[in-house]
Amino acid sequence: KQASGSVQGTTPNSNGLPPAVVNGPRMNATFVTLARNQDVWEIARSIRQVEDRFNRKFNYDWVFLNDDEFNDEFKKVTTALASGKTKYGKIPKEHWSFPDHIDQDKAAKVRDEMREKKIIYGDSVSYRHMCRFESGFFFRHPLMLDYEWYWRVEPSIELYCDIDYDPFKFMADNKKKYSFVLSLYEYVETIPTLWNTVKDFTAKFPQYVAKDNSMKFLSDNGGVDYNHCHFWSNFEIANANWLRSQAYLDYFNHLDQSGGFFYERWGDAPVHSIAAGLMLDKSEIHFFNDIAYYHVPFTHCPTGEQYRMDHKCHCKPEDNFDWKGYSCLSRFYELNDMKKPEGYEKEQN
Numbered sequence: 591k592q593a594s595g596s597v598q599g600t601t602p603n604s605n606g607l608p609p610a611v612v613n614g615p616r617m618n619a620t621f622v623t624l625a626r627n628q629d630v631w632e633i634a635r636s637i638r639q640v641e642d643r644f645n646r647k648f649n650y651d652w653v654f655l656n657d658d659e660f661n662d663e664f665k666k667v668t669t670a671l672a673s674g675k676t677k678y679g680k681i682p683k684e685h686w687s688f689p690d691h692i693d694q695d696k697a698a699k700v701r702d703e704m705r706e707k708k709i710i711y712g713d714s715v716s717y718r719h720m721c722r723f724e725s726g727f728f729f730r731h732p733l734m735l736d737y738e739w740y741w742r743v744e745p746s747i748e749l750y751c752d753i754d755y756d757p758f759k760f761m762a763d764n765k766k767k768y769s770f771v772l773s774l775y776e777y778v779e780t781i782p783t784l785w786n787t788v789k790d791f792t793a794k795f796p797q798y799v800a801k802d803n804s805m806k807f808l809s810d811n812g813g814v815d816y817n818h819c820h821f822w823s824n825f826e827i828a829n830a831n832w833l834r835s836q837a838y839l840d841y842f843n844h845l846d847q848s849g850g851f852f853y854e855r856w857g858d859a860p861v862h863s864i865a866a867g868l869m870l871d872k873s874e875i876h877f878f879n880d881i882a883y884y885h886v887p888f889t890h891c892p893t894g895e896q897y898r899m900d901h902k903c904h905c906k907p908e909d910n911f912d913w914k915g916y917s918c919l920s921r922f923y924e925l926n927d928m929k930k931p932e933g934y935e936k937e938q939n
């Protein structure tokens with residue numbers, strides 16, 4: 591069968607096949623994955639999909655981070671799958687441990703209570719270190735300091751459509767700083783005092799609150815209460831320099847001081863989302879409708895058959911979470927005066 595169609599912005603080679611790699615400039619960007627050695631085969635699946643759908647044409651680097659030393663098998667398998675340079679880093683102890691001000695007895699008691707209440711990861715210490723690390727430290731790891739942009743990839747995700755352009759470049763060209771594909775409501779039990787802690791922060795640092803922010807995405811009553819909407823952070827394409835800014839670091843330190851990562855079970859998703867929603871201009875947050883994605887248990891499958899055909903998508907349209915009751919995407923569309931796609935009403939149940 592003759593190869594048909596060439597990658598956008600490229601011309602076929604003399605052999606008639608589309609070039610294996612898209613010509614042109616690259617952004618200062620990397621993939622970043624936090625994983626354990628035992629996650630090797632789950633992350634292998636993710637890398638294979640990211641490479642097939644996008645990165646084999648762009649060859650961006652891939653940074654792997656771990657609180658432990660990566661073993662040879664992990665490095666061998668992931669380096670073989672990735673088309674760009676791979677780098678492996680160990681997380682410094684201070685970025686993966688209890689800060690001194692944490693009362694250990696109080697933290698242990700919370701974990702016992704959450705275990706009784708069967709709150710997901712409620713009894714886990716390592717999950718809390720993970721959430722705190724993803725909230726405040728991954729972008730400061732020495733291996734990450736070389737990069738301005740990152741794309742976070744977790745084990746066992748799927749990409750369902752071809753991505754024929756460079757999302758990093760799209761972000762830069764369109765002055766975006768943060769992006770998402772899925773948004774939903776957080777479990778209230780994991781963040782009971784997060785919003786009040788954020789309000790203390792914005793009262794102390796009003797200069798960090800963007801004038802044209804996304805408060806309407808986060809709150810239904812002008813900021814009095816949090817509606818628990820957040821962007822799901824297992825997928826993120828974002829600007830690491832924004833996270834390295836004094837504004838974000840002051841925000842993270844304020845949250846960290848309050849102890850909520852350990853006295854509750856704050857996730858990095860609501861932490862990033864509230865920061866983006868309040869401290870970025872709403873035009874700086876992008877919804878990647880064209881990146882079809884799965885992380886258990888939710889799917890983003892772009893609405894519109896023509897798009898799915900043109901991009902060789904293999905997701906099941908009925909699985910699309912966008913317009914379901916538990917999704918927050920409608921709020922994002924309404925906040926930004928975006929037109930919902932043809933046929934979205936049929937996907938609401």
Ligand code: GDP
Pocket residue numbers: 623624625626629655656657658716717720743744745824
């Ligand atoms: P979930 O998506 O909230 O269910 O959480 P995951 O189990 O997927 O963890 C989120 C990310 O952190 C994934 O990339 C995991 O591989 C990684 N992760 C979770 N716990 C640990 C840990 O203890 N050590 C390391 N190195 N990575 C972890």
Ligand code: MN
Pocket residue numbers: 744745824885
């Ligand atoms: Mn996950």
